[in-house]
Amino acid sequence: MGKYFLVAEEEGRILGCSVVEPLKRGVIGWWFAVAPSARGKGVGSALMDATERTAKRDGKYFFLVYSKAGSKAVQFYRKRGYAAGQNFTELIKQL
Numbered sequence: 001m002g003k004y005f006l007v008a009e010e011e012g013r014i015l016g017c018s019v020v021e022p023l024k025r026g027v028i029g030w031w032f033a034v035a036p037s038a039r040g041k042g043v044g045s046a047l048m049d050a051t052e053r054t055a056k057r058d059g060k061y062f063f064l065v066y067s068k069a070g071s072k073a074v075q076f077y078r079k080r081g082y083a084a085g086q087n088f089t090e091l092i093k094q095l
Helices: 043-057 072-079
Strands: 004-010 013-022 026-034 062-065
Touching (some): 004 043, 013 043
Antiparallel strands (some): 004 013, 013 026
16 A cells, blocks of 8 residues: 545645555654645644544554644644654754
8 A cells, every 4th residue: 555645625726735654553644734825724634634534444543743843733733632652762863
C-alpha cells in the first residue's frame, strides 16, 4: 500500500492537502498544509477527519505526526486528541 494523498478543494481551487504513509500498525503524517486564506475554516479538520477515517478503515491503530514544539499545529493536534509521544527522541546532525 502506498502513501495516502488527500486534497481539499473548492470550485477547482486547492485549499489544502496531506501526505500520510501507512506503517505496519499505524500511519505517519508527513505533510499537512492549508492555504492561508482557508485557515480557520475547517479545512485542516476535514483533511484530518478524512485521513483518520481512511487509516481506520485500513485497519490502522495509531496516527503519528511530528510538529515543531509550541507551534499552532501542536495546538491543533492536541484539540483533536493527540498527545505527546514518549517513544522517540529527536536527533539531528548537520552535514
